[in-house]
Amino acid sequence: MNVGFLQLKPKFGAVKENVRAAKSLLKNMTDATVVLPELFNTGYLFRSKDEVERLAESVKSSYTVGEMKKVAQQQKLNLVFGIAEKKSRKFYNTSILVTSKGKVFSYQKAHLFDREKLFFTAGTGAFAVHSVDDGKIGMMVCFDWFFPEVARILALNGANVICHPSNLVLPWCQDAMRTRSVENRVFSITANRIGTEKRGNLSLTFTGHSQIVDPKGEVLAKGGERSESLKVVEINPADADDKTVTPNNDLFKDRKVALYKPLLRKPG
């Protein structure tokens, strides 16, 4: 199974231009699962709910999803990418998976970062896993990395490849995702964006360094800090189904769930 990331520099508000740019960078790619950044079609720094309203799309009628689905089917790709979703008058920071067979799945980001809370509603869905080609794909979005619970649940739900569209601004995620891969024995693909986005008095610089990590924490491919890039490697997703750490340790069977009840305690 070929998996990769497309590291991009979206232009705020220019949905069609951003989708066209992504399609152009993908044009010679076939037979692969490729992860794009969070909110890759809209840009990140919304200043008002009106802006979100204007750029958010319903998954079913989404221009972006429609275009990406065509690419996926024509080029035998599975594509994971972030959009601003509109649903029942609410907005979600959503990751979409479109498969080479035309199926569409979505995950609404559960852990919103900073000012996203002003505009988006947190997702409350299960952390679903989708069988695609040889892989079992789970999705999480950007700041979800901060919560080890997310990757853990995806792995417990059977994911062997975690796809992670991101717009990273904190310095820790890339290292932490290596730990997420090790502690769950899964592949992880973090697709980050690059560039500085300035909007009024707001400004954020995204850290690039997208990466593909194997179940033992090795970085199989890495993007630069400032350049767009598409990198794809071949993996065997089944490598992540073996949770053996030593002859006497199975990562999941060794979990002491009877001791973990405090994890569900409500914050005081």
Added chain:
Amino acid sequence: MNVGFLQLKPKFGAVKENVRAAKSLLKNMTDATVVLPELFNTGYLFRSKDEVERLAESVKSSYTVGEMKKVAQQQKLNLVFGIAEKKSRKFYNTSILVTSKGKVFSYQKAHLFDREKLFFTAGTGAFAVHSVDDGKIGMMVCFDWFFPEVARILALNGANVICHPSNLVLPWCQDAMRTRSVENRVFSITANRIGTEKRGNLSLTFTGHSQIVDPKGEVLAKGGERSESLKVVEINPADADDKTVTPNNDLFKDRKVALYKPLLRKPG
């Protein structure tokens, strides 16, 4: 509050010699909380339950605990260290905390590594937190690091300094503990041992690189790969009580416990 690690090379089976060596290295130290390695007094590579039986101690009558308690009281130290514990005909891989005021607390390792399972019983206690000087100390032992649940629960229980006696042989822990500190906003002190232990046809090389990590993942002090060392730094444990990540994010309040139920699912 001064916190540190004492990185050692224990000699298998030589309890009194190992305790003496630790006391000697600590002899000029005062007014600090110092973490020593897992099983620092016995060595690691037990070949039979008889060997464990011979070297394990009841906490109450333990020579090691008694000696360390004297040092702690005389030198105003809090000491965290690993021993083989004997209790009701069972053996535990236990971390002890002795305080400068003569109190003794213990934690029985919950996640046993590899051949430890042949000899030791896994602990089933709560992940308790102990107020010591300005710090709230939680203990975990070596392979517990692999399970993000442990550091998470200690932090949820109020720990701001996680003390982590270890005998590390895998390559990932030091990086992972930086993630543990970041994702929980806690200080962590991993005290590893060094050296190669050969016993019959068994052999293990321990990786050194003990470390003290702050709540933002910075390594405040690090040991070498092959040398014994004692390093102490001054920290403000209260820095770890502030779980603010951004003006809109509080690490613990942001946890979506309603979504985390799969964490308690029994292994299939």
